[in-house]
Amino acid sequence: MAGELDERKQRVLRAVIDDYIQSAEPVGSRTLARKYDLGVSPATIRNEMADLEMLGYLRHIHTSSGRIPSSKGYRFYVDGLIPPAPVGEEEKARIDTWYRTRVKRIDEVFQETARLIAEITKNVAIVLAPQMTQARFHCMQFLPLDADRVVAVLMTDAGFVENKIVHMPAGASFSDFQRMSGFINERLAGRALSEVTRGAFRELHEAMGDEAIFDAAFSVIERALDDTKEERLYLGSTTHMLDQPEYHDVERVKEVLLLLEEQELVKDLLHAHMGDGLEVTIGQENGDAHFKDSSLITATYHLHGELLGTLAVMGPTRMEYAKAMSLLEYMNDNLTHVIRRLEW
Amino acid sequence: MAGELDERKQRVLRAVIDDYIQSAEPVGSRTLARKYDLGVSPATIRNEMADLEMLGYLRHIHTSSGRIPSSKGYRFYVDGLIPPAPVGEEEKARIDTWYRTRVKRIDEVFQETARLIAEITKNVAIVLAPQMTQARFHCMQFLPLDADRVVAVLMTDAGFVENKIVHMPAGASFSDFQRMSGFINERLAGRALSEVTRGAFRELHEAMGDEAIFDAAFSVIERALDDTKEERLYLGSTTHMLDQPEYHDVERVKEVLLLLEEQELVKDLLHAHMGDGLEVTIGQENGDAHFKDSSLITATYHLHGELLGTLAVMGPTRMEYAKAMSLLEYMNDNLTHVIRRLEW
DNA sequence: AGTTAGCACTCAGTCAAGTAGAGTGCTAAC
DNA sequence: GTTAGCACTCTACTTGACTGAGTGCTAACT
Numbered sequence: 001m002a003g004e005l006d007e008r009k010q011r012v013l014r015a016v017i018d019d020y021i022q023s024a025e026p027v028g029s030r031t032l033a034r035k036y037d038l039g040v041s042p043a044t045i046r047n048e049m050a051d052l053e054m055l056g057y058l059r060h061i062h063t064s065s066g067r068i069p070s071s072k073g074y075r076f077y078v079d080g081l082i083p084p085a086p087v088g089e090e091e092k093a094r095i096d097t098w099y100r101t102r103v104k105r106i107d108e109v110f111q112e113t114a115r116l117i118a119e120i121t122k123n124v125a126i127v128l129a130p131q132m133t134q135a136r137f138h139c140m141q142f143l144p145l146d147a148d149r150v151v152a153v154l155m156t157d158a159g160f161v162e163n164k165i166v167h168m169p170a171g172a173s174f175s176d177f178q179r180m181s182g183f184i185n186e187r188l189a190g191r192a193l194s195e196v197t198r199g200a201f202r203e204l205h206e207a208m209g210d211e212a213i214f215d216a217a218f219s220v221i222e223r224a225l226d227d228t229k230e231e232r233l234y235l236g237s238t239t240h241m242l243d244q245p246e247y248h249d250v251e252r253v254k255e256v257l258l259l260l261e262e263q264e265l266v267k268d269l270l271h272a273h274m275g276d277g278l279e280v281t282i283g284q285e286n287g288d289a290h291f292k293d294s295s296l297i298t299a300t301y302h303l304h305g306e307l308l309g310t311l312a313v314m315g316p317t318r319m320e321y322a323k324a325m326s327l328l329e330y331m332n333d334n335l336t337h338v339i340r341r342l343e344w
Numbered sequence: 345m346a347g348e349l350d351e352r353k354q355r356v357l358r359a360v361i362d363d364y365i366q367s368a369e370p371v372g373s374r375t376l377a378r379k380y381d382l383g384v385s386p387a388t389i390r391n392e393m394a395d396l397e398m399l400g401y402l403r404h405i406h407t408s409s410g411r412i413p414s415s416k417g418y419r420f421y422v423d424g425l426i427p428p429a430p431v432g433e434e435e436k437a438r439i440d441t442w443y444r445t446r447v448k449r450i451d452e453v454f455q456e457t458a459r460l461i462a463e464i465t466k467n468v469a470i471v472l473a474p475q476m477t478q479a480r481f482h483c484m485q486f487l488p489l490d491a492d493r494v495v496a497v498l499m500t501d502a503g504f505v506e507n508k509i510v511h512m513p514a515g516a517s518f519s520d521f522q523r524m525s526g527f528i529n530e531r532l533a534g535r536a537l538s539e540v541t542r543g544a545f546r547e548l549h550e551a552m553g554d555e556a557i558f559d560a561a562f563s564v565i566e567r568a569l570d571d572t573k574e575e576r577l578y579l580g581s582t583t584h585m586l587d588q589p590e591y592h593d594v595e596r597v598k599e600v601l602l603l604l605e606e607q608e609l610v611k612d613l614l615h616a617h618m619g620d621g622l623e624v625t626i627g628q629e630n631g632d633a634h635f636k637d638s639s640l641i642t643a644t645y646h647l648h649g650e651l652l653g654t655l656a657v658m659g660p661t662r663m664e665y666a667k668a669m670s671l672l673e674y675m676n677d678n679l680t681h682v683i684r685r686l687e688w
Numbered sequence: 689a690g691t692t693a694g695c696a697c698t699c700a701g702t703c704a705a706g707t708a709g710a711g712t713g714c715t716a717a718c
Numbered sequence: 719g720t721t722a723g724c725a726c727t728c729t730a731c732t733t734g735a736c737t738g739a740g741t742g743c744t745a746a747c748t
Contacts, residue, residue, distance in 0.1 A: 028740045043692050046741070064698045064740045104567070139487060145503050153497055153505060159489050161497060161507040226448070238582070239601040248594050250586050257583040372711050387721050390712070408711045408727045692747075698740085707732080718721075 004055060005076070011038060012048045013057055014081040017069045021318055024245045026066035071283035071317065074295070078280050078321050085322035087330045091120055095331070099338050109338055110234045113311065113331055118236025121324045122243045123315030124260065125236030128270050130308040132228040135160065137188040137196060140217065142177040150177055152220040156193065162224035169212030180213050193225050231309070233263050246293070246316040259290055270310050273298050278325055283317040295319050299328040301335050311335070348399060349420070355382060356392045357401055358425040361413045365662055368589045370410035415627035415661065418639070422624050422665050429666035431674045435464055439675070443682050453682055454578045457655065457675055462580025465668045466587045467659030468604065469580030472614050474652040476502065476572040481532040481540060484561065486521040494521055496564040500537065506568035513556030524557050537569050575653070577607050590637070590660040603634055614654050617642050622669055627661040639663050643672040645679050655679070 005013065015036040019027045029042040029049060038045060049067050052058045057073035069077070087095075095116060099109075110129045117125035135156040143151045145165065153163045168174070188196060198218070238257060247253045260266060269288070273281045273296055281296045297319075298312045311331055313324045349357065359380040363371045373386040373393060382389060393411055396402045401417035413421070431439075439460060443453075454473045461469035479500040487495045489509065498506045512518070532540060542562070582601060591597045604610060613632070617625045617640055625640045641663075642656045655675055657668045 026740090030739070041692055042740095043694095044690085047691085050742080060741090062699065063742090065700070066740065104570070138489070141485065141487060141497075143483060143485060143497075143499055145482070145499070145501075149503065151499055151503055151505060153485075153487075153507075155487055155489070155495055157489075159493065159495055159509045161495060161505070163497075163505040163507075165503045223448070237601075237605060239598060239605060242594050242598045242601075250592050250594060250597070253594070253597075254583060254586045257581075257586075261581060261583060370711090374711075385721050386711095387723095388719085391720090394713080404712090406728060407713090409729070410711065690748090692745100694745085695743090697742085700737100700739090702737080703735090705733085708730090710727105710729085712725105712727075714724090714726105716721100716723090718719105 005052075005057075008038075008040075009048055009052060010081060012045060013052055013069075013073060014077065014083075016049070016052075016058060016067055017073060017077045017081070018083070020068055021320055024318060026061060026068050028066035031066070069317075071285060074282045074317055074321075075285070078282065082322050082325075085320070085326055087323075087326050091327075092330070095334065099334055106339070107232070107234075109335070110232070113335055114234040114236035116236070117311065117313060117327060117331060118238070118240050120327055121313050121315070121320065122240045123313050123319065123324070124238060124241050124256070126260075126266060126270065126310075126312040126314060127234040127236070128267065128310040128312070129232040129234065130303070131231040132156070132158065132160065133194070134306075135193045135224075135228040137191050137193055137221075139185050139189065140181050140220070142174070142181050144174050150174065150216070152216060154220045154224050156224065156228065157190070160224075160228065162220055162227060164220045164223055166216035166219065169216075172213060176213055177216075180217060184217055193221070193228060196221055196225070231267060233266060235260060241315065244316055246318065255290070256294075269296070270298060270312055274300055274310050276300070278329060280321065280325070293317055295321075297321070297324050297328060299332045301332045303336060303339055349396075349401075352382075352384075353392055353396060354425060356389060357396055357413075357417060358421065358427075360393070360396075360402060360411055361417060361421045361425070362427070364412055365664055368662060370405060370412050372410035375410070413662075415629060418626045418661055418665075419629070422626065426666050426669075429664070429670055431667075431670050435671075436674070439678065443678055450683070451576070451578075453679070454576070457679055458578040458580035460580070461655065461657060461671060461675060462582070462584050464671055465657050465659070465664065466584045467657050467663065467668070468582060468585050468600070470604075470610060470614065470654075470656040470658060471578040471580070472611065472654040472656070473576040473578065474647070475575040476500070476504065477538070478650075479504065479537045479568075479572040481535050481537055481565075483529050483533065484525050484564070486518070486525050488518050494518065494560070496560060498564045498568050500568065500572065501534070504568075504572065506564060506571060508564045508567055510560035510563065513560075516557060520557055521560075524561060528561055537565070537572060540565055540569070575611060577610060579604060585659065588660055590662065599634070600638075613640070614642060614656055618644055618654050620644065622673060624665065624669070637661055639665075641665070641668050641672060643676045645676050647680060647683055 012032070015032050015038065016027050019032065019035065029045040032038065032045050033040070033042045049058060052073070053060060053067065056070055057076060058067040059070045060067060098112065098116065110127045114125045114127040135158060138155045138157040140152065140154045143153060145151050148168045150166055150168055151163055152166055153161060155161050238260070241247050241256070242253065247256070269291075273279055273286070275298065277299065279298045283295060284292050286292070286294070286296065293316060294314055295317045296312060296314050298310050300310050301308055311328050313319075313328060356376070359376050359382065360371050363376065363379065373389040376382065376389050377384070377386040393402060396417070397404060397411065400414055401420060402411040403414045404411060442456065442460065454471045458469045458471040479502060482499045482501040484496065484498045487497060489495050492512045494510055494512055496508050496510055582604070585591050585600070586597065591600070613635075617623055617630070619642065621643065623642045627639060628636050630636070630638070630640065637660060638658055639661045640656060640658050642654050644654050645652055655672050657672060
């Protein structure tokens with residue numbers, strides 16, 4: 001299978017794809033002969049292209065008018081022919097200074113990472129932020145707010161803090177809450193948040209007796225659980241994709257944007273194609289018919305060896321794979337560092 | 345000035361605008377006579393329209409081909425002719441159930457409010473979330489995280505909680521932090537966050553002595569100040585604007601989206617046109633040339649009598665003003681209730 | 689046997705001319 | 719004051735011719 005294409009066919013295929021990625025126009029034998037140093041005449045190239053089409057690497061829109069790569073063509077290209085395209089120094093500088101100066105909050109990091117990727121690749125960027133499955137209860141504290149309200153603060157062992165205003169039940173006093181927090185901390189410290197279900201809590205409930213205060217504490221825990229369980233999705237600026245000729249038709253743009261608004265669908269998509277490092281999914285390789293003309297590049301990032309989330313670029317199959325791939329790799333490294341540095 | 349237009353002219357003007365808003369096509373005398381019950385012939389309508397054009401209420405693209413409203417025309421329409429368009433019952437139901445069931449966190453409320461407005465009006469929706477200028481320091485607490493880290497938690501008197509992980513300086517122990525929080529709470533309770541500048545803090549610093557712990561505490565306060573000072577901007581789905589024929593050209597879409605990405609610019613825009621209740625700014629009435637073909641409707645919302653933020657709809661001057669206005673009013677009311685109910 | 693030149697053929701895109709339709713403005717009649 | 723009629727204007731659409739880029743095939747060349 002790998003020997004299916006001799007060296008010249010590979011060079012032709014690569015030239016076709018490079019040119020098409022750059023011009024977005026079907027590419028013909030003459031152009032190819034002129035622009036690329038293939039050392040043979042257009043006629044020969046025509047023959048080679050006909051072969052490549054027969055083998056499924058290229059496609060014909062109609063008789064006459066040049067060839068465009070098929071998914072199989074792109075796949076071969078990505079797997080072996082792709083020219084290295086390291087991230088430009090200016091871009092690196094831009095990214096680095098941004099990370100160094102602007103970053104304050106963790107969600108800003110994700111949002112801006114997505115924005116930067118979208119801007120540089122001129123495609124849709126998606127960042128899937130960590131799900132903290134392993135979050136463990138560290139401690140809970142109540143702080144008095146005013147005569148009838150208390151703020152419950154919960155902290156996980158990673159230093160993630162959740163809080164919620166709760167109304168003090170009639171007849172209760174702040175010291176009841178303090179007593180409650182003592183009980184809770186004693187029983188729950190170190191327990192995985194996901195274990196702290198209503199059921200596991202019941203025992204505590206009975207020990208405590210006071211329904212209202214129990215509910216208050218429980219509601220913060222629930223919220224924290226919700227929050228840590230949830231994977232957040234950040235979309236990079238969807239403006240830049242409009243630079244791609246593929247999206248010069250508003251209908252297609254609308255189609256893609258509506259899909260992207262379905263957060264669950266996007267998450268599923270990312271999960272499905274989330275590989276170990278860099279993963280490229282091209283056109284029809286993706287099951288969903290909606291994405292048959294789109295490619296997806298995903299890169300997963302890690303913290304302390306644990307898989308955390310995903311960076312992705314989605315664009316037309318005609319995409320600057322090399323550039324997007326090296327950019328994702330670069331951002332991937334950066335993100336890990338920044339997160340470690342920030343610690344929230 | 346108000347008597348400039350007799351009753352029939354007003355009816356013609358209104359018919360022109362109603363029709364144009366609905367069809368997005370220049371409207372001619374014949375169509376008008378056919379579709380609207382004006383009781384006169386096309387020729388008469390032509391005369392009236394010629395007058396209206398002379399007076400600046402209508403415009404001509406070119407000789408022949410119908411009229412379209414000018415900014416002045418829309419202004420007159422909005423100020424007096426506009427037909428009431430109460431929010432539909434199905435839409436109300438949709439909004440209400442959403443608010444009742446889905447709302448959990450305050451930022452979700454703003455984001456989804458923007459999304460709903462955009463979806464229903466098919467235009468860009470903008471929500472400017474409260475700036476808590478009046479935030480006052482309530483208390484600060486340090487919670488031990490592990491051997492060398494502490495979480496600083498700050499609460500404002502509105503119950504807004506801010507937190508930050510800080511590294512324990514070498515040689516310091518957790519009890520140093522506790523002592524520090526005692527000092528801080530004593531001195532700062534009730535002070536406006538904005539007063540707590542580095543300068544005002546100096547006195548405290550000197551009383552304390554320990555530089556590193558001082559910095560830790562100060563960094564949380566700074567972050568809280570940043571956070572409360574910041575007005576957050578939520579953009580409703582920018583997908584729906586593509587339904588407007590005005591945005592069938594990708595170039596125009598890109599232009600608008602790029603503008604919207606400039607958060608500071610958008611904030612300024614909203615501030616400039618933020619009136620007491622419902623405010624409509626039409627086309628050129630807006631100073632900025634970028635918005636000369638766009639209208640902006642803003643509605644401010646309040647909590648406990650204090651002006652908090654703004655809901656806005658931005659779209660082409662040809663916009664369903666009546667619908668957008670009543671929707672904003674409805675959302676305005678809802679938002680106030682939901683915020684009060686949530687209390688974060 | 690592989691490579692190339694030449695030629696007939698196919699399409700997409702562009703341009704000009706012609707046509708239909710919608711609309712205006714004006715004038716004269718009601 | 720209102721309306722009918724008519725000449726005129728402009729846009730949008732269609733048609734046909736033309737051009738340029740490209741293909742596939744055949745025959746000649748190395």
